[in-house]
Amino acid sequence: MPEGHTIHRLARSLAELVGHRVRAASPQGRFPADAVDGARVEDVDAVGKHLLIDTAAGRTVHVHLGMRGKWLRFSPVTGAPLRQVRLRLATPDVAWDLIAPSRCELLTLGDRSALVGRLGPDPLRPDAEAAEAARRLRSFRGPVGAALLDQGVIAGVGNVFRAEALHACRIAPTRAARDPSEADAGRLWAVLTRMMTRAVEDGRIVTVDAEDRLAVPEDRARRVYKQDACRDCGTPVVTAEVGGRTSYSCPLCQPS
Structure with a gap:
């Protein structure tokens, strides 16, 4: 599943639609495209793993890619979208086609909020508060590795960032989330942000x-995630199921 950085990159790219009235279509027939067809796009935003396309029609297109979803960009626009496209948003110059998302829906302002x-x-938003992230993390009942995958604790973190950030902070994923000090929680937030x-x-x-x-x-791009041995010390990486996903950690660098 794409982690938060992928959605923020998508929001940057899809921002080329801002200020334009878009033609909307859903060849698959699973999205009410008529509700935003001809509407002006006012903003494209990312929060965690959620993409939000706000329109002047007072509706927001909410997309969660899940495991298989992807956006395809076409410029110039040479033809109609394929039948499997959930949603096409297009201007005369560019078309964005959404395929196989886990969720694509219209939200009211209240639903969006x-x-x-x-x-x-x-961690990728300028309005995020490190102190609030630390509070939520240390209030979580369960291991810190599970807390990091809970989008209600910190949004946008997936299995790769979980493994690598905990390794960088020398915290075992199986440790109770309440154990790290406020300073440790703050450092973990800073590492995730970086x-x-x-x-x-x-x-x-x-x-x-x-x-x-x-x-x-x-x-070879990561220190412990899907590595046989820790890239820092050479100790064999250990795996465990934490928070419903396989965790990767170094027992020497991250003692439990």
Whole structure:
């Protein structure tokens, strides 16, 4: 499933629709395209793993890509969208086609506010508060590895950022979320912010040190995530199910 940096990159790209009246279509027939057809796009925003396209019609197109969803961009626009397209948003110059999302729906302003209100602070948003993130993290009943995957605690974090940020902070994913001090929780937030911000710029998650991060092979781009051995100390990486997902950690760097 795409993590938060992917959705923020998408929001940047889809922002080219802002200020334009878009033609909307749903060849698949599973989205009420008529409700936004001809509407002006006022903003494209990302909160955690959620993409929000606000229109002047007072409706927001909410998209969650899930495991298989993706947006395809076409410019110039050379033909009609394929039948499997859930939603096309197009201007005369460009078309964005959405395929196989886990969710694509219209929200009212109230629905939009409720959705955002259920999410925790997003490390990639300037309005996020580190203190609130630390409070939610340390209030979580369960392991810290599960807390980081709970979008109501911190929004946008997935399995890769969980593994790499906890490793960078020397925190075992199985430790109780209440155990790290406020200072440790603050450091974890700072590490997530740095890693995720860099991933937005790079278009991929690279946590190892390298002069040219984009040249690092994908299977060697992380320190513990899906690695046989810790890239820092060489200790074999251990796995466990935490929060319903496989966690990766170094038992030497991250003692439990």
